[in-house]
Amino acid sequence: MTPVSSALRTPVDAPLVLERCREVVRPALREAVGRMHPWVGEMAAYSFGWCEVGGAPAASSGGKGVRQALAVLAAEAVGAPGRAGVPAAVAVELVHAFSLLHDDIMDGDPARRRRPAVWKAYGTGPAVLAGDALFALAVETLAATEAGTSAVRMLSAALGDLVRGQADDLLFAARPWTGQERVRTAEYRAMAEHKTGALLGCAAALGALLGGGPPSAVAALDRAGRRLGLAFQIVDDVLGIWGDPEVTGKPVHGDLRERKKTFPVLAALDSPSPASRRLAALLESGADPEEAAVLVEARGGRTAALDEARRHIEAAQLALADASPQGTAGDELRALSAFLVRRDL
Incomplete structure (x- = not known):
């Protein structure tokens, strides 16, 4: 296993890896969205940051493209060209966009990436419709591949985990x-692995599957992606409390204002003490x-x-080693995992 500290010293530039993979995937992703009903396609394009309401071009960031990169790099890791993983990258990116549209509605979040969320910009009903269309398009994208049945089955399993x-x-x-019914950190881990880890694992597994990788490599890359997803979610939790608003696009202490049960908070509440009771009272009242x-920081939550x-990054790297990645893909995946856990901390 390559430890995190070693991965951080690698000459591989993780942001450049992400950009390379986005460039490989972007034409196919835009082509897929272009097949949608024009109005629904506009909402999808808006969610990706490609346009404003009404369709005028926009230069908003559409996110880092982590799932896209995992699919492309996983294909390369099993000896295939990166383009073999493009349908997997497109499908998973469409599902991710679908999940964000619906998440924002369920959570009542009015903004996404410093812009009004789709439901605020277009309405709740249209946003639900756009999410449904993105999901249908993802299934269609995978069904058209040679591994169609296996690929769709894999995506369906990940979606089941995501819903759970x-x-x-x-x-x-x-x-x-507080009390016996409070959420424990072990429950949080299970939730985060399903909600965030499953789709990252699916991205890597699908890339390897479409790249013709053996079942052992597909399974190992799935495990690596799931562990990376857990680390990614927990780092997001830290940034949701202490992150720089200029970087995260969220107000400082935003998750505490919304009284979200995130990992740092749950860890801080794990042992009873006057400080923990005071923290619970503040969280209960929102004050x-x-x-x-x-x-939270004083109680060791951060x-x-x-x-x-x-x-989880170390576990991801162990799983990656089990996949015996070929070429430079292993180094790039290790550098990517280290970059994601270190971002802005």
Whole structure:
């Protein structure tokens, strides 16, 4: 296994890897969206940051493209050209966009990447329709490949996990901050693996599948992606409390203002103490998120979250080694995982 500290010293430039993979995938992704009903396609393009409401071109960022990169690099890891993983990258990116559209509606989030969320810009009904269309297009994209049946089955399993994770996340919101019914960190891990990890694992597994990789490599890359997804989600939780608003596009202490049950908060509440009880009271009332952030850090929540993320990165790299990646893909995947866990921390 290559430890995280070693991966951080690799000469591979992770942002350049992400950009290379986006360039490989972008034409096919735009072509797929271009096949949609014009109005629905506009909403999809808006969600990707390609246009404004009404269709005028926009220069907004459409995200890092982590799932796209995993699909392309996984194809290369099994000895295929990166373009073999493009249908996988397109399908998973469409599903990810679909999940964000619906998540924003369920969570009532009015903004996404510093712009009005699709449901705020176009309406709730249209946003639901656009999400449904993106999901249908993802299935169509995979069904057209040589591994169509196996690929669609793999995507369906990941979607089942995603729905399970989303259901648990919604149920967590109604549970108390203290007592026997409070959310534990172990429950959070299971939720995050389903909600975030499953789709990253699916991206890597599909890329390897479409690249003609053996079942052992497909399974190992799935495990690596799932662990990376867990680390990615936990780092997002840290950024949701202490991240720079200029970088994250979210207000400082935003997750505390919204009283989200994130990993740092749950870890801080793990052992009873006067500080933990004070923190629970603040979270229950929604008062003084700044004091809540101080208490979460003082109770070790931030440190516990970063340690947890690093453990999952190490597990991801172990799984990656099991896949015996070919060429430079292994180095690029390791560099990508280290970059994602370190971003802006």
